[in-house]
Amino acid sequence: MSEDSLNDLPILIAGGGIGGLAAAVGLANKGFSVVVLERAPQLGEIGAGIQLGPNAFHAFDALGVGAQARGMAVYIDALRLMDALTAEEITSIDLGDAFRKRFGNPYAVVHRGDLHGVFLKACQAHPNIDLRVASEVVDYEQTAERVTARLASGATVEGALLIGADGLWSKVRTRVVGDGQPRVSGHTTYRSVIPTEHMPEDLRWNAATLWAGPKCHIVHYPLSRWKLFNLVVTYHNDAPEPVAGKPVTVEEVLAGFTHVHERAQSIIRHGRDWKLWVLCDREPVENWVDGRVVLLGDAAHPMLQYFAQGACMAMEDAVCIADALGARPDDVPTALEAYRRRRAVRTARVQLQSRAIGEHVYHPAGAHAAARNAVMRAKTSEDYYGHLAWLYGGNALDHDTA
Numbered sequence: 267m268s269e270d271s272l273n274d275l276p277i278l279i280a281g282g283g284i285g286g287l288a289a290a291v292g293l294a295n296k297g298f299s300v301v302v303l304e305r306a307p308q309l310g311e312i313g314a315g316i317q318l319g320p321n322a323f324h325a326f327d328a329l330g331v332g333a334q335a336r337g338m339a340v341y342i343d344a345l346r347l348m349d350a351l352t353a354e355e356i357t358s359i360d361l362g363d364a365f366r367k368r369f370g371n372p373y374a375v376v377h378r379g380d381l382h383g384v385f386l387k388a389c390q391a392h393p394n395i396d397l398r399v400a401s402e403v404v405d406y407e408q409t410a411e412r413v414t415a416r417l418a419s420g421a422t423v424e425g426a427l428l429i430g431a432d433g434l435w436s437k438v439r440t441r442v443v444g445d446g447q448p449r450v451s452g453h454t455t456y457r458s459v460i461p462t463e464h465m466p467e468d469l470r471w472n473a474a475t476l477w478a479g480p481k482c483h484i485v486h487y488p489l490s491r492w493k494l495f496n497l498v499v500t501y502h503n504d505a506p507e508p509v510a511g512k513p514v515t516v517e518e519v520l521a522g523f524t525h526v527h528e529r530a531q532s533i534i535r536h537g538r539d540w541k542l543w544v545l546c547d548r549e550p551v552e553n554w555v556d557g558r559v560v561l562l563g564d565a566a567h568p569m570l571q572y573f574a575q576g577a578c579m580a581m582e583d584a585v586c587i588a589d590a591l592g593a594r595p596d597d598v599p600t601a602l603e604a605y606r607r608r609r610a611v612r613t614a615r616v617q618l619q620s621r622a623i624g625e626h627v628y629h630p631a632g633a634h635a636a637a638r639n640a641v642m643r644a645k646t647s648e649d650y651y652g653h654l655a656w657l658y659g660g661n662a663l664d665h666d667t668a
């Protein structure tokens with residue numbers, strides 16, 4: 267066996283979020299042994315929703331969890347864009363048969379816990395996967411043959427390679443890229459999940475609905491077999507510092523939305539237990555690899571949520587890294603470079619377009635908003651399918667772009 271190969275050591279993954287667990291499943295299915303090192307005392311996800319484009323379903327199938335993933339999803343009929351000042355519909359993209367036929371899979375919304383649970387169950391059932399909690403990776407060392415991950419406890423774990431799937435504040439990225447703190451966007455997002463009966467009856471649409479207003483927007487969609495509604499509202503208030511999951515009152519949330527239509531404001535009043543995040547992203551970079559160490563998911567390409575693609579991209583990464591290492595187990599550096607090449611441009615495009623969508627679709631005011639309405643109203647669903655084909659079409663392995 268050459269010194270570049272996996273030898274008999276496991277693959278280490280720092281982070282047991284959606285990206286880390288998806289990668290563990292993909293790699294274990296290729297026959298590799300995997301150790302997942304998760305910082306938290308238990309594995310789980312925050313209680314909120316997530317949208318999944320057809321490309322997420324292509325990834326589920328490639329990772330062998332298609333049936334389980336399809337079972338937990340709510341299949342929505344439309345992506346609906348409302349003007350938050352007038353409460354009039356701007357456009358609605360049909361997600362029915364024509365959409366599914368075009369992209370070979372549906373668009374869906376799911377509870378994060380359910381999505382994470384699909385991968386967690388697959389990991390727990392797989393004899394090749396060792397899940398370790400309370401295991402924060404703080405640093406690593408490597409030789410030509412192996413990587414040693416150092417944990418916060420002082421313990422060390424040896425592997426053939428280390429995948430940094432440790433999210434926005436990745437410690438592994440600090441070493442691989444060293445580009446400092448994430449960029450604070452100044453956008454404050456508030457999340458709430460409510461029972462469906464608390465959602466105003468005339469707004470219980472089977473759609474992912476976006477109410478776009480000046481420097482603010484509201485998103486809602488059903489979850490968990492229609493038992494719940496996910497509410498996500500965002501206010502571009504130039505918040506200066508990152509915040510994650512701080513409880514806030516409904517009055518604080520409403521304060522950023524006094525200028526929007528009463529119908530849009532009423533959605534916020536129906537929320538409960540609001541929590542606040544100040545969103546961050548990063549500039550795209552290409553250097554995701556340091557010898558036997560590589561980045562995946564938000565650690566590699568954190569993005570604003572406006573394209574609803576962060577988790578979808580993490581799952582595509584998982585498909586690609588499993589494919590690359592499966593094809594070249596004898597040559598880890600070449601396999602990691604092949605993975606990076608497949609992912610870097612595509613994910614950079616999603617990072618940059620997520621910002622652009624925020625600026626030009628979600629938050630414009632005045633003439634900018636009028637132009638948005640005119641341009642977006644003039645397009646048919648078929649037009650939108652054409653714009654989205656690069657993202658939703660093909661599967662993760664079709665995008666060798668770097």
Ligand SMILES: Cc1cc2nc3c(=O)[nH]c(=O)nc-3n(C[C@H](O)[C@H](O)[C@H](O)COP(=O)(O)OP(=O)(O)OC[C@H]3O[C@@H](n4cnc5c(N)ncnc54)[C@H](O)[C@@H]3O)c2cc1C
Nearest residue numbers: 281283284285305317403433563564571574575576577578
């Ligand atoms: C408001 C909002 C809405 C969104 N909506 C969507 C959507 O609709 N569709 C979509 O596809 N995406 C969406 N996203 C993006 C999506 O949530 C993320 O891209 C995705 O969760 C990233 O997964 P990850 O596994 O890479 O990182 P994370 O989910 O951040 O997981 C990282 C894991 O690593 C652990 N960890 C951290 N540091 C360490 C360490 N040093 N050692 C060990 N473990 C560590 C953490 O505890 C965590 O479990 C949204 C994001 C936000 C903020």
